[in-house]
Amino acid sequence: MTAPTLHLDGIVVRLAERFTLTVDSLTVGPGITVVQGANGSGKSTLLRLLATVVAPDAGRITVAGRVVADRADRTDRADRADRADAAAIDAALLATRRSLGYLPQHDSVPPRLRVFDHVDLVAVMRELGTDPRSRRAMVHRALVAVGMDDLGAERCGRLSGGQRRRVALAAALAGRPSLLVLDEPDASLDADQLTGLTRALTERAGDATIVVATHHAAWSTTLHPAQTVQLHEGQVRRAA
Amino acid sequence: MIPDLDARLAHNLDVVMAGIDAPPRSRFERLLLRARVPEPTARLVAATPTLRIAWFVSVAVVLLFASSAGDTTWDDAGRLAVLLTLAPLVPVVGVALAYGSGADRAHEVSLAAPLSGLRLVLLRTATVLAASAALTLLGVLLAPSAGWLRLAWLLPAAATTATTLAIGTRLGMRTAAGVVGTAWIMLVVAIAQTAGDAAAPFRATGQLVALAVAALATVVLVTGRRHLEHWDGR
Amino acid sequence: MPRRADTLVRVDQERSDAAVVAAIAAGDRRAFETLYHRHARMLMVRLHRRCGDPELVDTALQDTFLAVWRSAGTYRDTGGEVGAWLWTIALRKLIDQLRRRPAPSPAATLPEPEPLPAPGTRAHELLGRLPAELHDVVRAVYLDGLTTAEAAVLLGIPQGTVKSRLARARSVLQEDLR
Numbered sequence: 211m212t213a214p215t216l217h218l219d220g221i222v223v224r225l226a227e228r229f230t231l232t233v234d235s236l237t238v239g240p241g242i243t244v245v246q247g248a249n250g251s252g253k254s255t256l257l258r259l260l261a262t263v264v265a266p267d268a269g270r271i272t273v274a275g276r277v278v279a280d281r282a283d284r285t286d287r288a289d290r291a292d293r294a295d296a297a298a299i300d301a302a303l304l305a306t307r308r309s310l311g312y313l314p315q316h317d318s319v320p321p322r323l324r325v326f327d328h329v330d331l332v333a334v335m336r337e338l339g340t341d342p343r344s345r346r347a348m349v350h351r352a353l354v355a356v357g358m359d360d361l362g363a364e365r366c367g368r369l370s371g372g373q374r375r376r377v378a379l380a381a382a383l384a385g386r387p388s389l390l391v392l393d394e395p396d397a398s399l400d401a402d403q404l405t406g407l408t409r410a411l412t413e414r415a416g417d418a419t420i421v422v423a424t425h426h427a428a429w430s431t432t433l434h435p436a437q438t439v440q441l442h443e444g445q446v447r448r449a450a
Numbered sequence: 451m452i453p454d455l456d457a458r459l460a461h462n463l464d465v466v467m468a469g470i471d472a473p474p475r476s477r478f479e480r481l482l483l484r485a486r487v488p489e490p491t492a493r494l495v496a497a498t499p500t501l502r503i504a505w506f507v508s509v510a511v512v513l514l515f516a517s518s519a520g521d522t523t524w525d526d527a528g529r530l531a532v533l534l535t536l537a538p539l540v541p542v543v544g545v546a547l548a549y550g551s552g553a554d555r556a557h558e559v560s561l562a563a564p565l566s567g568l569r570l571v572l573l574r575t576a577t578v579l580a581a582s583a584a585l586t587l588l589g590v591l592l593a594p595s596a597g598w599l600r601l602a603w604l605l606p607a608a609a610t611t612a613t614t615l616a617i618g619t620r621l622g623m624r625t626a627a628g629v630v631g632t633a634w635i636m637l638v639v640a641i642a643q644t645a646g647d648a649a650a651p652f653r654a655t656g657q658l659v660a661l662a663v664a665a666l667a668t669v670v671l672v673t674g675r676r677h678l679e680h681w682d683g684r
Numbered sequence: 685m686p687r688r689a690d691t692l693v694r695v696d697q698e699r700s701d702a703a704v705v706a707a708i709a710a711g712d713r714r715a716f717e718t719l720y721h722r723h724a725r726m727l728m729v730r731l732h733r734r735c736g737d738p739e740l741v742d743t744a745l746q747d748t749f750l751a752v753w754r755s756a757g758t759y760r761d762t763g764g765e766v767g768a769w770l771w772t773i774a775l776r777k778l779i780d781q782l783r784r785r786p787a788p789s790p791a792a793t794l795p796e797p798e799p800l801p802a803p804g805t806r807a808h809e810l811l812g813r814l815p816a817e818l819h820d821v822v823r824a825v826y827l828d829g830l831t832t833a834e835a836a837v838l839l840g841i842p843q844g845t846v847k848s849r850l851a852r853a854r855s856v857l858q859e860d861l862r
Contacts (some may be wrong), residue, residue, distance in 0.1 A: 261562045302565050312562040320555045323497060326472040331497045332556065335492045335563035335570070343465045343746065350468035360713065362471030381559065389563075433481045452732050459724055462742055466720070466749040470713065 213240030213388055213419040214274035215310070216260060221269035223255055231255045231444045233269070239389075239419030242411065244430040246423075247441030254315045254393055256441065260421055261312040262303060263392040273389070276302035306389070308337065311382035315393035315423070318381075319374045321367025325358060328366055332381035339385070342369075352384035353377075355410050357403075371398035383410065390420040396429055404422040408432050491573065494565075498574045531648035532597060535638050537586045537603035538610045539631055544578030545614050546627030568675040571615060579611060602652035605660040610634055612667035619674050701766035720749055723767060727774050734838060735778055740785065744778040749834035751777065775828055775838070782837045813860055818853040821846055 221233040231252040238260065247253050258264040259271070262278060271279040277299055319328055329349045339345025353359040356376040366374060375398050382390060395411075398405055411420060411433060424430050430438070440447040466654035475483070479496035483489065554560070560570060586603065610630050641651040650656070699707075699715075701722070707715035724745060731741045751773055759769060811819045824835035825846070832850070836843040 258558070261558075263558050263561045307562060307564040310562055312559060314558045316555070316558075318556050318559050324469075324473045327497065328556070330472070331493060332559055332563070334493045335560050335565040338562050343468075343743075344461070346468040346472060347461060347464035350464050350471055353471065359467070359471050363473035419663075452729065452738075453724065453800065455728060458742060459728065462724065462728075462745050462749075463717070463720055465742075466753075467713075467717075467747045469746070469750045470716070470753050 213417055215239045216389075216419065217260070217270075217272045217450055219270045219272075221266045221271070223259060223264060224267050225255065229255075229444060231259075233446050236439065236446060236448075238421060238439075241436035242415050242420045242422065242433050244424065244433060244435040245441060246425075246427060246430065246438060251441040251445075252444040255444075256439075257315075257391050257393045257421060257423050261310065261314075262306055263314075264314070273302065273306045276305065278302045279308050283348065292378075309388045311336075311384070311387035311390045313390075313392040313395055314377055315383040315397075317371075317374060318378050319366045319369075320336055321365065322364055324362070325364050325369070325377050326353065326362035327421045328377060329353060329381045329384060335383050336385065336387075348385045349380075352380040355383055356380045357406060372400060375399060376403065379407070379410075383414075386414065386418075388418050390414065390418055392421065393423045394425070395422060396424050396426050399425050404429060424443055467580065488500050494570070494573055495577045498577045528648055531642065531652075531666070533586075534599070534603045534606070534649070534652050535635065537582075538607035538634060540586060541579045541607055541611045542580040542627050542631055542634075543612050544582055545611060545618070546623050566675075568672070571619075575611060575615060579607070583607070588598075599649055599652060602649075602657065605657050606652070609660040609663040609667065612664045612671065616667040616670040616674065619671060701720070702759075703821060705752075705756050705759045705766055708753065709759070717748075718764075719752070723770050724749070726767070727770060730771065731778055734775070735782065737785075740778065740781045744774060744781050747777040747780070748774040763766060772829065775830065776834070779834050779837045783839075810857055810860060814853055814856060818849050818856065821849040822853050825850060 212222060216238040218233045218236040218238075220235075221231070225231075229250070229252070233256070235412060239440050245253050245256060255264065258437055259266060266281055267281055268281045269279070270281070271275060280295070296351040303322065323331065326349060329352060330346060333339065333345050333349050335395075338348050350359060350362075353362060358373065358376050361369070361373070366377060369377065375395070379392070390411075392411075395407055399407060408429070411422070414420060415433075422430065422433065422435075476496055479492050482492040482495060487495070561567070583604070614623065614630045616626075616627045617629060620626075621629075638651045641656070642648050644650075696756060699718070701719070704715045704722075706721050708719060727748065728741060728745055731744055732738075735741055735744075748770065752770065759766070784843045809821065820839055823834060824830045824838055825832060830838065832846045833843050839846070
């Protein structure tokens with residue numbers, strides 16, 4: 211698993227509340243990319259796009275050279291070539307998701323489930339491991355990486371905000387995916403936990419593409435990102 | 451010497467520690483495993499969000515029916531008709547609650563995962579359907595004897611559930627459930643009133659129509675599966 | 685990972701195995717890791733002498749330590765070695781694994797013979813006089829304390845063969861002791 215490079219071309223995403231994200235051209239990865247911008251600048255939309263959760267209304271996205279979304283030349287001709295193309299896109303999408311760990315911005319940890327079970331459930335959906343035991347070993351390693359392994363039997367609803375954030379992060383880190391899309395992983399973490407997060411991410415940065423959205427400019431420099439993307443009102447302003 | 455001994459020792463320790471960290475599997479999950487359900491499937495099914503709500507709704511329907519049994523202002527046929535009308539709505543409510551961002555905080559995470567969206571939806575639906583069917587069957591045992599009519603909600607339930615899923619892949623499960631639920635009640639009332647027989651919608655013709663609708667909706671669902679392979683998380 | 689293991693072992697170095705097991709019984713996860721780092725490697729090597737299939741050995745080892753975590757409280761410190769206690773559990777877990785799989789060929793399950801009991805002892809001397817197929821059986825039943833049924837699974841031979849080989853071994857040994 212090598213770190214994939216993602217290309218975004220002519221992207222337009224229209225959301226219901228009169229917000230549009232446009233990305234003319236953007237290349238992401240390998241290594242760490244930090245996405246910054248004010249609330250409502252489109253950070254989460256960009257990350258959901260990269261995590262294959264939201265489809266663009268126009269434009270093309272490639273991951274490791276394979277097209278995962280292409281709305282650039284969508285016409286109504288439903289000929290055979292078009293359908294073959296769709297199958298290739300489906301396969302590329304599946305391949306991307308197999309190597310993807312995603313942390314949404316909102317709290318994605320169901321309160322009723324126990325810590326280990328939640329991470330394990332996400333591991334099942336991510337099709338990790340060749341058998342249940344090896345999958346659960348991956349879950350254990352991910353919980354160790356975020357320092358939550360001894361709370362495996364606790365109900366998520368009883369955890370603090372910072373602990374829940376780390377459980378969600380473990381679900382993304384499990385299995386060492388080569389593409390990590392993390393939307394505000396630093397939210398509700400204290401100083402020590404932030405240091406741990408920095409360590410976990412820089413440890414992965416060598417063989418993964420990591421996209422991190424954050425408000426926290428000072429912290430993001432400790433990640434030594436390969437590039438920083440500035441977003442402003444749905445437009446990309448790039449910085450080194 | 452034994453190859454990879456160090457790597458295997460480390461891996462085995464992780465497996466052991468995982469066994470120690472992990473909470474024991476729920477009784478329901480162990481039951482599924484004993485029934486030879488593959489382990490990943492058992493995990494997914496046992497963790498279906500709001501499975502409990504589906505159970506509660508089913509219990510409520512059964513209780514409602516049971517309590518109406520003591521109500522002398524309703525005759526047996528009327529009570530049976532109420533049960534038959536409500537039972538197909540239970541899985542519809544369950545599906546609406548079990549799928550989508552409102553019910554499942556991990557919904558977006560599941561969208562970004564390789565596991566087929568269609569498979570996930572069907573698994574969760576089957577779970578809710580089985581749970582509600584089991585309970586409704588209990589309720590049926592309380593029903594005044596009316597022969598096969600007591601089971602006459604099964605095909606309509608399949609039809610309403612499949613239609614909800616088929617519409618839901620395009621409009622969202624909640625909207626679909628609302629549409630199907632409303633349409634179902636209006637249809638039943640209309641047929642019953644026209645025929646002057648509360649059980650009229652559930653007789654042979656109704657069953658055949660329900661079967662046809664269920665089959666059609668399943669075809670629509672499977673051919674429209676691309677809608678479930680996500681990019682719909684907005 | 686190895687670095688962490690070394691630290692753990694060093695921290696607990698002066699604790700005896702029995703004290704470590706007592707700590708595990710009280711739910712001490714670090715003590716548990718210490719026990720693992722002290723014994724797992726030897727158990728794996730010994731299990732491999734009985735079974736050539738790495739997958740079975742791994743599972744047996746995992747099951748052994750999971751059982752240790754759950755039943756550390758039942759270990760009685762009567763001066764017996766913790767290592768021997770672990771080995772009894774490990775052997776039984778390996779037999780559980782072998783029972784679940786189709787009978788493997790004995791050749792595959794015995795890649796290299798286990799060394800004899802310590803040289804110079806009476807047991808070493810006596811076992812050394814037995815033909816190979818007899819001393820595997822004697823070892824399984826008399827030294828490892830298995831039932832003939834368990835020995836049959838472990839060695840991949842019918843239980844009747846275990847019994848007849850035991851009888852032959854007994855008569856050879858009686859002859860020798862006379």
